[in-house]
Amino acid sequence: MSESTLGMLTRYNRWANQRIFDAVAALPDGEALKRRETVFGNIVHTLSHCYVVGEIFRAHLEGREHGFSSRNFSEPMPLAKLREMQQAIDNWYIARSDAFTPHDAEETVHFKFVGGGEGAMTRSEMVLHVVNHTTYHRGFVADMFCQIPVKAPVTDLPVYAREERAARALQQPG
Known part of the structure; x- marks a missing residue:
């Protein structure tokens, strides 16, 4: 995978995460933590799972232990704090990919899975996994928006690409 593709994917991930966090912050009081029939129980805990997995793979990329014994925090944290942490790790992935x-990008890194077992992926595969994994779980969050019911933000890659092209066109001397 090319470095430019990795850079685009990590920027897309940051953009989509910003949209999701904006929308979650705008929900009626209590909705983000309301118990729902979903894997992680509520919106905030689903988002924190994405953050934790990003931190785990960051540690793998840095060649260090991550210190997690689970793929999530035991309890959801305040949304503002989680958002701040997510923004920081999104920026880290962009800088690292760049x-x-x-x-x-093609160097293989060996690691241990949280649940046990050995793993090996290239650095580019790890970045792709983090973006893909987060996209997958943003889908769960979008489903929980439907349960409220509130329209979920659009976080599709083609929409990001369209907005980025439009922004670049505006910056062109003219």
């Missing part, structure tokens, strides 16, 4: 050389 810094990859072709050799770095």
